[in-house]
Every structure is written in structure tokens, then in C-alpha cells.
Amino acid sequence: MARSSLTDEQTRDVVSTSRAAKPADGGRTRRRRRRRTFVTIVLFLLPAFVLFALLVLVPFAVAAYSSFFKWNGLGGPPDDYVGLDNFKKLFGDPVFHADLRHMMILVVLSLVVQLPLALGLALMLSQRFHGRAVYRVLFFAPFVLSEVIAGVLFNILFSAENGIGLAAGWLADPSRVLYALFIVLTWKYFGLHMMLYLAGRQNIPQELLDAAATDGAGPWRQFRHVTLPLLGPTIRISVFLSVIGVIQLFDMVWVLTTGGPVHSSETMAVTMFNFGFRRFQVGYASAITMVMFLISLVFALFYQRFVMRRDIQGAITVMGETR
């Protein structure tokens, strides 16, 4: 808030100095100039605003609205108001319960396995050794590929006919398919988190670690009491990205398993796709997206309120430094 009011003043300064620069020749010129400024503002802002309103805000409002209707999405706006029926049905649906369970499992696995792995590798790669650049490129390579490419590749690799070794047939096994999905997600995304940690690690001044070492701190205590706390903001952001990514997961699941076998790897977005684009129960599907949105929103608000609060200043500083 303080930031923006400061810039308000700055901007006003600019306007007033430019006005003072030319001798003011009466109210008419000033009014004309003010009107021209107004026209500039509108012309510059309008295209972005129209696009954003029409294709982000409106669809969003329609999704919220239609979640209270029984609607097939064809012909005309929704008119069969059903109140909270869609939501009642949703919370009684075992498929949706499974979606939530899968989400929780994937979140826990990501936080307990994937992120520590990424952190360990980042710390390893922040040391100097021959071929470090090659490993860095290799570890990051999967992230550059799209989820679809990764999904198709692993779909074949995990398949019963062409799969390799132990992995063969995992996708057909309801008790293992979720772990197969997690392995692919880790393969694809740990490189992103590794890169974030590497960037964070490079911002830690070597003097701090040297000072700790001089004071007799071993590698573990250097990590625990210097590196880890200073990486705090980066870690909190990567946790945030990871959780939000899992909540909204679609592409990878759709390509790898289409949610099967028998819903055992289904996510909320996949359920939504099935109801919205296959069975044309758009109202019900919208209710699913609203729950998905609310879960993301509640998580984001709580997280930013209680976990990232301290980092907001830091985040802005990092922003400045990235360019």
C-alpha cells in the first residue's frame, strides 16, 4: 500500500512538472490536456481490459452461475435452477471423494519426496565439479518437454506389452497407478524446483557459509542453520507452486491414464472433463470447477496469510534482481 501511494505521488509529480515545464496559458489548455490524458488512458487500457473481461472474467462468472443450474451447455443460457443440488450430488459422489484422496496423496508425496530431492540436487549442483553444467541441463530437460510428451512416453514405458522391467503394467494396476503417476510428475517437475532452489542458493553470500564454517559448523549445521533458513522464501514458493499444480492437475493424467483404471488415478479436472465434455452435464461440471477453485483459493489465502507473509518483501526484492 505504501508502495503504491508513493508511486501515486511520483506520477502526479511527473504530470505536474511536465505541466510546469510549459507556461500554463489558461484553464482551456489545461482542460484540453487533461482530456487528452484521459483519452490516452482509455485507449491504452481498453484492448487489454476487453480481452481480459471477455475471456477471463465472464467465463469465470458463467462458471459460478451455471454451477447452480442443470445445464447441458447447448442452446441458450441455463434456466433450470437447482440450487445447491449439484454440490450435494458432488459431495455424495465416491468418484469425487477419490479425486480428493488422490489430491491429498499427491500433495503429500510431492512435499515429502519430490521437493527434498530437488533441494538435495540443487545443493549438490551448487558445488563445483566437472560436468556440472551437463548434469544441470540433463536434470532440467524433462521440464522443458510438455506434459503430453512426458505422458505419452511413460504411458508406453509403463505399458504391459512394451514396458520395462518392474514398471511394466503399473498403469493397469489400481493400487499402483497413482504412484506411477507420481513418478512421472516427479520426473517432469523436480527440475523446475531444482532450478528455483539453485537460483535461491546462488543468492546466499558465500561469506555467511564461510563464517559459519570458521565458527566450527559442519556441513549439516551449515545447511540447517544457514542455507535452509535463507532458502525459506524459495522453498515456500516452490511448495505453493507444487500444491496448486496438483490441485489443478489435468494434462498428465488425461494422457497417462485418462483417470483409470476405474477412476483410480482420477483428479478433479479429469472428472470435470468427463462430465462437461463427454456427458454434457455442464452445470454439474461447473460445480466441480468451483470446488476446485475454492480449494485453490482457500489454500492460497491461508498460505499467503500464514506462511508467506514474511516473504512478500523478499519476493519483491527477488523480482527486482531477476532482471
Next chain:
Amino acid sequence: MTQSAHAGRGMAGRRRRPLGTGMIYLVATALGALIALPLLYGVLGGFKDAGQLADHPLGLPHPWVISNYTGILKSHTFWRPVGNSILIAAATALIVVALGALAAFVFARFAFRGRELLAMLFAIGLMFPFQVAILPLFVLLRTFGLLDNPLGVILPQAAFALPLTIIVLRTFFRQIPREVEEAATIDGCSTFRFFWRILLPMARPALATMAVLAIVTSWNNFFLPLVVFNNPDWWTVPVSVFQFKTQYSTDYARVLAYTVMAMVPALAFYAVAERQIIGGLTTGATKG
């Protein structure tokens, strides 16, 4: 406690390599092999025929079959989606950077009533997942006849990329000293000229980062083109990889070859624009 103190004494001398070089190589190589394995499986699999792939999924091809790759390289079903993806990514980046820069300029350099409210409206857009909008978006695009039309993918992608672009560019534009604008105004430079001839060139690194971010997001987008494009002539790379796999479900060797070929443009782009991609990631992350 005693253990770490002990370790501390032992390692204090080589503080940059707590793990020891040998250990590092071991771990890095083992993990590197695990990461590379699926990629190798794909590349080698593309050189097999269906029988070989089923019998020896991990072995070297024997004999090496190159017809999968050469067939794909000669085929329309590969180049057409690549062209579509390039067109759609470029158009998305152009629109989002152009509109985003205009709006960010106003947000950064003008004071007017309701500015913070409007800026907040855009910022809220960061919170809206694409998946929530996709059903109404589909209905909307159908109403406007934009299904099977590249604009049906380009415009929504640009709209969803606008919030982050505006926020980042606004921060950047604010950092440009106002003396620059004063000098320009005194020299009789109009607002648009200042924006076009002075501000934009100065902001080139930030514009490049946001453009690259939009290109990568567009290139990888699957959900929207999947529902918008029914006509194979418009399929983008991810959609056509997915459809190719469904179509050739009896010949996975050929699917692997296709998938490997589809990796090449993304990897090539990464090689060219690595700095912007990494920069965009850290920027996006700190704002997400």
C-alpha cells in the same frame, strides 16, 4: 548432536564439498541415468519395429529401423502441427506483450481514479485457474464460431497470460527514472512516442522474458486446443502427439518416434532462449 559436531571437525577443511567429489559423481550419475532412461527408451524405441519393442523394450534395436523417423519427417502429420504451434505461440506472445505493455504503461505512469481497483482486478486474474473457465469458454467460442479457428486458442491464452505480464511490466516501467520522461516531454515528445520510441526499447529484456514465457506456455498447452480443434488441420503439437498415440495404438515404436521428434522443437527453443526461460520461471514463481 555429537555426530554433527564430529562431522564438523572432520569436514571443516573442505567447506565447499561436504559430500566429497566421488560421492557427488556417484549420485549425479545415478540420477542422471534415471532421468535419461525414459528419453533413451523413446529414442531407441523409435528405431525398432513393434515386435522388437515388445520383445526387447530396453535393448538396442536389431536391426535399426529408420523408417519410423524418416516416415514422420516426410509426413504432413508432423510438420503441420509444428507450423500450427509456431503460429499460435507467436500470435499469443505478440498479443499479450502488446496489450500487456500498453496497459502496464498506463498503470505505471498515470495517476487516475480507480487505477488501483483496475490493477487489482487484473491481479485477481492470477488466481483463476484455466480449468475453471474452460467450459464457459468453450460455450462462448462456439457461440462466436471460433471453434476450429486458431483465434479460439490464441485469444484465451493471451487473456490468461495478461495478469502476470501486466504486473511484471508495470514493475519494470516504474523503475525507469522519470527524468527520462521529463526530458522527452520537454523535447516535445508525445505520450505515445515516448512509449513507443523510448520506454519499449528500454524494457526489451522484460518484454523478451514475458514473450518467451507466453510462447512456452502456449507451446505446451493441451487442454484448450484439445477441446477447440476438432479438425486435424489445426491440431497443435501436444494434441497431435496425443491423437497419434490413439491412432497407432498397435505400433508404439512409431508413436515413440513421433514423440521424440515432437521433443526437438521444444529442446531447440530452450537451447536458444535458456536465459529468458529461467528468468521467466523465477519471475513467474515469485509472483505466483
